[in-house]
Every structure is written in structure tokens, then in C-alpha cells.
Amino acid sequence: MILRSQRERLLDAAVRVGATKGYGAMTLTDLTREASVSRTTFYELFKGKEDCFLAAYDRATEALLRRVTAAFDAGDSWPRRARAGLAALLEALAEDPDMARMALVDFGAAGPTAQRRHRATLQRLTPLFDEGRDYAPGGRSLPANTSRMAIGAVAGLIGDALIEERAGDLPNLLSDVLFATLVPYIGPAAAAREVRETSR
Amino acid sequence: MIEEERLPADIEQLSEPLVEHSQRERMLNAMARSCSTKGYGATTIADVCAGARVSRATFYDLFKDKEDCFHAAMELSLADAMGRIVAVYSPDKPWATMVRDAAAAFLELLAGRPAFARMALVEAPASGERAFELYASGKRVLQSLLERGRDDPVEEIAIPSSAGRAALSAAESLIVGQILAGNTARLPELLPDIVYITTVPYLGREEALRQSREAEKATPRMGG
Numbered sequence: 144m145i146l147r148s149q150r151e152r153l154l155d156a157a158v159r160v161g162a163t164k165g166y167g168a169m170t171l172t173d174l175t176r177e178a179s180v181s182r183t184t185f186y187e188l189f190k191g192k193e194d195c196f197l198a199a200y201d202r203a204t205e206a207l208l209r210r211v212t213a214a215f216d217a218g219d220s221w222p223r224r225a226r227a228g229l230a231a232l233l234e235a236l237a238e239d240p241d242m243a244r245m246a247l248v249d250f251g252a253a254g255p256t257a258q259r260r261h262r263a264t265l266q267r268l269t270p271l272f273d274e275g276r277d278y279a280p281g282g283r284s285l286p287a288n289t290s291r292m293a294i295g296a297v298a299g300l301i302g303d304a305l306i307e308e309r310a311g312d313l314p315n316l317l318s319d320v321l322f323a324t325l326v327p328y329i330g331p332a333a334a335a336r337e338v339r340e341t342s343r
Numbered sequence: 344m345i346e347e348e349r350l351p352a353d354i355e356q357l358s359e360p361l362v363e364h365s366q367r368e369r370m371l372n373a374m375a376r377s378c379s380t381k382g383y384g385a386t387t388i389a390d391v392c393a394g395a396r397v398s399r400a401t402f403y404d405l406f407k408d409k410e411d412c413f414h415a416a417m418e419l420s421l422a423d424a425m426g427r428i429v430a431v432y433s434p435d436k437p438w439a440t441m442v443r444d445a446a447a448a449f450l451e452l453l454a455g456r457p458a459f460a461r462m463a464l465v466e467a468p469a470s471g472e473r474a475f476e477l478y479a480s481g482k483r484v485l486q487s488l489l490e491r492g493r494d495d496p497v498e499e500i501a502i503p504s505s506a507g508r509a510a511l512s513a514a515e516s517l518i519v520g521q522i523l524a525g526n527t528a529r530l531p532e533l534l535p536d537i538v539y540i541t542t543v544p545y546l547g548r549e550e551a552l553r554q555s556r557e558a559e560k561a562t563p564r565m566g567g
Contacts, residue, residue: 250469252469252470254382255381255382259523262524286539286555288517288533288536289539292536295520297509303508319503319505320509322502322506326544327513327539335500
């Protein structure tokens with residue numbers, strides 16, 4: 144039980160230290176000091192800095208995926224489901240900018256394993272986007288990588304805002320990320336219309 | 344072809360500046376290779392020296408530190424990429440043709456230089472402000488190329504100002520995914536997908552699909 148809360152404290156520390164000084168400059172001492180645990184305890188729980196970062200990344204992205212999926216599932220038409228899922232994502236990220244930075248920007252500095260883990264996390268959103276193929280007339284004939292690319296567009300727009308330290312503004316990006324999600328499936332005219340109509 | 348550069352056989356006869364030039368390129372090449380295998384963070388000056396077969400003293404003759412070497416490698420990547428884009432740029436070409444030609448040239452460049460591709464698109468965005476700035480400036484050039492699609496709208500639609508940036512991120516994400524999956528040599532096969540995603544906000548679905556099919560005819564297939 145104590146070990147468990149020490150683990151949680153170390154994960155919190157990885158998020159906070161990563162956001163303030165960056166993954167590259169983060170040391171084990173930073174983590175143990177911030178979490179008030181000993182080095183011995185750290186090594187009982189994690190193999191090293193990268194392992195701790197990956198665990199923090201997984202904890203953050205699991206929670207994000209749960210929130211997004213729950214909001215998405217509550218919608219009716221695909222554009223409304225997409226809107227609800229994206230709104231939940233933006234709100235969750237705006238509530239915790241340090242976590243947002245780790246989940247969408249800093250993983251890149253954490254080496255090849257973290258980079259591959261991030262790709263796999265993004266792929267888990269694919270079923271939500273693939274619904275666009277069924278929703279859109281002729282959606283089955285769209286390029287094979289359409290959903291991957293649409294996910295990349297959303298992650299890119301959010302990442303840009305985080306790099307510019309505008310995490311608080313993220314909820315205002317909803318129209319832009321929704322348009323980017325819809326446009327490859329239903330085209331610009333229908334996407335612009337759905338962005339307007341689903342806001343009501 | 345920096346990627347495969349070897350020490351010239353008749354090295355004794357080369358004048359000094361030329362040797363230095365190739366040592367520099369070998370170090371930039373070694374930096375890119377090391378970044379692509381272990382990441383920029385874990386790369387050391389010793390890795391660069393070993394990879395380039397130069398002494399530590401030679402490294403410090405040409406670069407201030409690890410970041411300086413990384414920055415130089417990024418400058419070289421950016422210059423190469425911009426050179427390819429300039430080569431296909433023409434104000435007389437239809438916009439969609441230019442997007443296709445630029446994307447094809449860019450994918451060929453990345454496929455031919457896998458270590459630099461990974462360094463520039465995976466490591467640089469996350470490795471400090473100087474490298475990020477070079478990466479971002481390259482992206483701005485591509486973004487302004489894409490945004491010219493707005494000049495000739497097919498219909499009067501309120502396209503968000505972020506549409507070009509979003510499309511570029513979409514293409515980038517697909518490319519990075521393939522690089523991380525070890526499929527860098529096959530990047531040119533992504534051309535039809537990339538033509539579609541970058542033109543659809545401006546041309547609409549039917550025309551973007553037509554452009555994508557055109558691109559497919561010109562796309563090399565490596566099978567599998």
C-alpha cells in the first residue's frame with residue numbers, strides 16, 4: 144500500500160519535473176526529491192528514469208483514452224460523437240497542462256521506446272475515426288491511411304498549442320480539431336456545416 | 344549522398360580543406376546515425392567520433408559541443424529538403440501538381456537518407472530550442488506552400504485558418520509512423536495518401552481523390 148502511493152508520487156514527479164525542466168535534463172535525484180522517496184525505493188519500483196517516464200505516460204494516456212471513449216460513446220451521429228470525444232480530450236488536457244505536455248510533446252525526447260509507445264497509443268484512437276468511413280458516403284474508397292492521418296492532424300494542432308504554452312486555450316480549438324477530423328471523410332463543405340450544426 | 348560516404352582512397356593526396364570537409368560530413372552523418380539508433384539524448388560525442396572515425400580533438404575543432412554538431416546536421420537536412428522543394432516549385436504549375444511534386448520529392452529524399460529522416464522528423468522536434476526552430480522553419484515553408492490552396496477555392500466554404508497546418512501534421516504523422524516502424528525506404532509509397540490529405544480541405548473530396556489516383560499512377564511499388 145505504501146509502495147503503491149510511493150509509485151504514484153514518483154509518477155506525479157515525472158510529470159511535473161518533465162514539464163518544468165524537460166525529460167532530457169530530468170535526473171533521478173529530481174524524481175526522488177520531488178516524490179520524497181529514497182533511491183532504493185525508486186529502484187524497487189522502476190528500472191530507471193525511462194521506465195518511470197513510460198509508466199507516467201501510460202497512466203496519463205490510459206486516463207485520457209477512457210475519458211475520450213466515454214464521451215464519444217455517448218453521442219449519436221458520428222460527427223456528434225467525434226465532437227464529444229474531442230471536447231473531452233481538450234478539456235482533460237487543459238485541466239492538466241503538465242500531463243498534456245508529457246502525453247503529446249515530451250515523449251519525443253524520451254527515446255525510441257517512448258516514441259513507439261506514443262504511436263501505439265495514437266493507433267488506439269483509430270476505431271473512433273474509422274466510423275467516419277461508414278458514416279461518409281463512399282467512405283470505403285478513401286485512402287487506407289485516412290484515419291491515421293486524421294489522428295495526426297488532431298495531435299498536431301493540439302501539440303502546436305502546447306508548445307506555444309496555450310494549454311488553457313485548448314477548449315477553444317474544438318472547431319479546428321473537429322474540422323480536421325471530419326474533412327478527410329466528408330469534405331470541406333459538409334465538415335464546415337457539421338462544425339456549425341453540432342455546436343448547437 | 345552523404346549517407347554512404349566513405350573515406351577517399353587516396354586520402355594522402357587530398358589538400359587539407361577537402362579532408363576537413365569530409366570529416367565534417369562524416370561527423371554529421373555519424374550524429375544522424377546515432378540519433379536514429381539511440382536517440383539524441385543518449386548520443387555522446389564519443390559516439391559521433393567513433394562513427395565518423397575522427398579524434399575528439401577533430402570534433403572540437405569543428406563543433407563547440409554535441410548540440411552544435413546536431414544543429415549543423417539539422418541545417419544540412421533542412422538545406423537538402425528546401426533544395427528539393429525549390430527544384431519542383433514553379434509559379435506556373437497548378438497548385439495540386441506542385442503539392443504532388445513537392446511531396447514526391449520530399450518522400451524520395453527521406454527514403455534515400457533514413458538516418459537523417461529520423462533525426463529531422465523524430466529527434467529534432469524534441470531536442471532543444473535551436474533544433475526545434477530549424478524543424479519549425481522547414482515546416483513553415485511547407486505550410487505556406489499548402490496554404491496557397493486557399494487561393495482558388497472550389498466552393499465558398501469557411502475553411503479554418505488552421506486547415507493547412509492540420510493537413511501538414513496529418514502527413515507528417517503518417518511519415519513519422521512509417522519511420523518508427525522501420526519502413527523509411529518505402530515512404531514514396533505514401534504519396535497518394537499524402538496528396539489526398541493535403542488537398543482535400545481545399546479541393547473537396549472528389550477532386551482530391553482524383554489527384555490521389557493520379558499520384559498513385561506515378562508511385563513506385565516495392566511490393567508487400
